[in-house]
Amino acid sequence: QSVLTQPPSASGTPGQWITISCSGSKSNIENNYVYWYQHFPGTAPKLLIGRYNQRPSGVPDRFSGSKSGTSASLDISGLRSEDEADYYCATWDDSLSGWVFGGGTKLTVL
């Protein structure tokens, strides 16, 4: 069982706005930056949202991240078929003195 909780699946139609949630605690999400990764099976995971909710170069502005208290969210606007992938949140956990990932959310574009 993951320290960070994500819904196992999400779905939407092209053009739709979708939100993926990530729930944690004070020792992880509330106290630290939250990062989001996109992963296509069999390939290298890709950083989508980094420190200060910034997008690395090349990541479309359709992707955005936010945080409130012990929860964080990844928003994807204008959903596209190529967004169909697994999405993970991650952050440092002060109590564990280590990094923790959410269980991952499989996004399906209908």
Added chain:
Amino acid sequence: QVHLVESGGGVVQPGRSLRLSCAASGFTFSNFAMHWVRQAPGKGLQWVAVISYDGSNQYFADSVKGRFTISRDNSKNTVYLRMSSLRAEDTAVYYCAKADGYYSYHSMDVWGKGTTVVVS
């Protein structure tokens, strides 16, 4: 362009050891912490270990603490993961990832393609 290439994976018997390597290029290796992250078959990403830019600090997931060690050779631009007392549950694709800063609390920003370890 940042490039990370993992090697050393393979099939190993339970209880045995294996050392993974990750060769880095395209950035000043000695200025960045480095992570190992794994994905077991059908499971999500699991962080394994991190080492600071100079090797002075290392942190491990509870599931591997005492069995795995992480080290780096900044003269060779390479980070290593030494895995001992391997168990079936260590079977996974192991990814090397560059951190976005010097220290262990800096997250992964660029990842390699991974190397597969099967403990059987």
